[in-house]
Amino acid sequence: MLLPTLVLLGVFAYFPLTRLVHMGLWRPNRFGTRETWVGPANFVEVLTGEDFRTGVWISARYVLLTVPIGLLLGLVLALAAHRRLKGIRVFQTVFSSTIASSAAVSAVVFYSLINPKIGRFGDVSWLSLADPDTALRGVALSSIWQNLGLTFVIVLAALQTVPDELLEAAALDGFGSVRRTTKVVLPLISPALAFLGVVLMVSAFQSFAQVELLTGGGPAGSTETLVFKIFERQSPGSISEGAVMSIGMFAITFVMTMVQLTLTSRKVHYGGR
Amino acid sequence: MLDGLTKRFGDLQVVDHLSLEIHDREFFVLLGPSGCGKTTVLRMMAGLDAPTSGTITLGDTVVNHLDPRRRDVAMVFQSYALYPHMTVAENIEAPLLGRGGSRREGRAARARQVREAAEILGLGELLGRKPAALSGGQRQRVALARALVRRPQLFLMDEPLSNLDAKLRTRTRLDLVDLWRQLDATIVFVTHDQVEAMTMATRIAVMADGILHQVGAPTDVYDDPDDLFAATFLGSPPINVLEVADLEPSTNGLGPLPTGTTQLGVRPEHLRTVSEDAPAGELALLRGTVRGREALGHEVHVVARVGARDVVARQPAHDATPAPGSPIILGFHPSDALAFDRDGARVR
C-alpha cells in the first residue's frame, strides 16, 4: 500500500536532492553532451556569488513585504467578520473569495491595475513597476491580495475555536473588547497564526508566477527572486549554477521552517488540553 | 474453556494463568474492578488479542489461531461500535457480509435475518435511521441485534450496560436475561458492577489483577466467598471487615475462631442494634458511636464508629436509630461471620 507513495517520493523528492548535488559538481558543455568536473569549488563560487546573494536578498525582502502585512490584514478581516450578525456569511464569503484566484490570476488583476503602460494606477510612484526601487512592492501587493482569502479563512477558523464562555468570563472580569482580544483571543489563536506565518513565509520565498507575469524580473533585475533566478538557469551552460542555487534555497527554507517552528512552539499558547 | 491463559503487554502481566470452564447456555459473568484484565480475557476469546500463552477452546476446537470471524462468536462492545455512516439495518447486516460464514446467502435471506434480529429487539421502526439519531438504549439494542443476527454459539459482552442511565440499566438487565433464555445461547458478560453480576449471572468469576479469585453461582460466592476480595467485591454496602485484634474482649462473645483467623467479615444485613439491657443471648457485640444514617426509603444504613473503623448495619426503614453521636451496640450471630487469615484467604 505504501509502494506507490514511496516510489513517487523517492523519484521526485529524494532522488532530485542527490541529483542536485551531482549537477552542482559536474558542469555540462554548451550542448549538454559532456560533463566536466567542477567540484565543490563550484558550490563556494555560486553560493558566495553576487547572483545568489541578490536573489536571496530580493526574496527575503519579498517575504518581509508580504507576510507581516498579509497576516495583519487577515487578522483584521477575521476579527471584523467573527461576530453574530445577520448576513455575516455573505461577508465571510466575500472575504474568502480571493482563494479562487490563482497566483497568475491575481497577477493579471494587478497587471490591469499597476502595469506602467495600461494600469489604472500605473503611475502611482510608491509601487511603480517601472522603478527598480519600488517594483517589488507592486508584485508584493498582488501576492498579499491573493493570499488574503486563505489568511482570513484560517484565522477565522481559529477564532471560531475560542470558546464563548472564555470571552464571557473575560467580560465578567471587566475586560473590555480590546483587552479581550489581546489578552484572551490572540494568545489562544497564536498556534494558528504561527502555522500561517510559516506557510506564508515559505510560499512567499518561492513566489514565481507574480514576478514573471508582472515584471519578468525587471526592471534592472530588481524583482529577480531566488526562484526566478533558478528558473532562468536551466540551459546546459548555467544549470550547474541553478542546481547549487536550489540547494542553497533548500538550506534557507529548511532553516526558516525549523527556526520558525521551534520559536513558535515555545512562544505560542497551546490552549485547553 | 480457557486453560492457563496468560497475556502480557511488555512487562505488564495483564492476565495470569487463567483457567476457566464455561458451560453451554450459561450466562457467565466476569466480574472485577476496572483494569483487572477481564476485558482482555474477553478480547482473547474473541480473537482480537492473541494470548501470550495458554489455550482457548470453543467446543472441541482450540481456536487460538483462528480469525475472529471463524470462531463463531459475536461481541457487544462497551461503546457499541456501531458504524456511524450506516443505517441500523446496514449495521445489523454487516456481520452477514464478512468473508467466511454464510455470506453466499442472497440479499433476500440477509434482509430476512436482519428483520428477525431487529424484531427480537424491537427495532423494527428504526431500521432506516443512522446511529446518531438513536437514543443510548436504542443503540445498545442495535449492537445486540448485530451480535445475534449471525446466531453465533457464543456472545461476548463488554460492559454493554455501562453507557445507559441507571433506570434503563435496571430494565435492560431483565431484558438481557429474557433474550438469553429466548436465544438459548451462551453469554460471557464482562462487568465491574456487582449488581449486574448478581442479578443476571448463572455463574460469576471474580477477577482482580489478572488473577481469578473465585468462580461460582452468585449466591454461593456471596454467601461463601473464598477470600476477602471476593467477599468485599460483592454486596452493597460492602461487607464490614473487623480486625480480630481490635475487638474488645467484652464484645468477644464469639467463641473459638478457626486457627489463623485475623479478620472477620460481617455483612451489613447481619448486624442489628441491640439495646443495653436486652439479653445478648448468643450474639457477638460491637460497641461504638453513631456516625450517621443513610435512609434509602426501604431501608436505613446505620454507620457506626467502632474503634478505628466504620461499620455499616442495614436496618428496616422504620426502626428507630439513635441520633448521631450517641452510643450504639451492634450484634451479630457468630455463625454469620466469615473468617479470613492475614493474607485474606478464607479460614473455615
Next chain:
Amino acid sequence: MAVGDRRVLGRTLRTTGSYLLLSLLSVVILLPVWLMIVRAVSPPFVYIDRGQPWFPVEADWGVFADAWSASDLGRAMALSLAVAAIITVGQLLTSIMAGYAFAFLDFPLKRILFVVILATMLLPAEVTLVANVRTIRELGWLDSLPGLTVPSLATAFGIFLLRQTFLGIPPELRDAALLDGFGHYRFLRRVVVPISRPTIGSLALITMLGAWGSYLWPRAVTTDPSWNTVQLVLRQLTTQEVDSANLAVAAAIISAVPILVLLLVFQRQIIRGLSAGAVKG
C-alpha cells in the same frame, strides 16, 4: 427606561458600525475585481483615452467570447481540468492507501518510513524543480500529461492528513469489523473511507484548487504552446501589447470562474481543508 433606551441605541449603533466596517472591507477586497471587469469590457485605447474611469466605457461584453476563441482558452481549460483531475485522483489514492497503512497496519520500519515521508514537507517543489525537470526530460515526458501530473501524485500533506483522520476512528470499529469478518480491503472501503468522507472531500477540493492554479511546474515542463495550461495562457496574454490587455483580463476572469463556483458550492469543505493543521478540532 432611559438606561434601556440608551442601551438599545448603543446596540443599534454598534450593529450599524459593524455593517459599515464589513462593507468597507468588502469594497476594498472587491475593488481590484471590479476594476478588472471594467478593464475587460472597455476597449483598451478608448479606456485609456477617457482617463481610466471607475466605470466601463463603451462596454463590450463580447470580449469574453473573443478571449475564449483568441487564446485557445477552451483547450487550455480542458487540459487544466484533466491535469487537476488526474492529480486529485492520484493523490487521494496514494494518501488513502498510505494513510491507512500508517494508521491500521503494523510493518517493519513503520516509524522510519513515516518520518521519511513526512520530511518531504520540508522540501518545496521549487527546490527540486531543476533536477525534476531534467528527470522529466530524460523520461521523454516534456509536453505530456505524465510530465504535468506524475510528480504531484503523492504528497506528505495528504498522507499525514488522512493518517490523522484515520487514527481518530475508534479502535472498537476495527474490532467490530474484524468480528464481522471484514478484511483490510473491506474495512477500508466500507468503513474507513465512508467515515472519513468529509476530510477526503476537503483534501480532494484543495488538491484540485492547487493543481488548477499551479504555475511554475507546468511552465517548466512544457515548451509547446499547445500544452499550455490555463495559467500559462494568462502569461501568454499579458506579454502582448496594450491593445489586447482587455483580452488577458477577460481570460483571467473566465479562468477563475470554475474555481469561484467550486468555492461557493463547497465553501465549508474547502475551508476545512485549508485550515487543517492550523486549527485543531
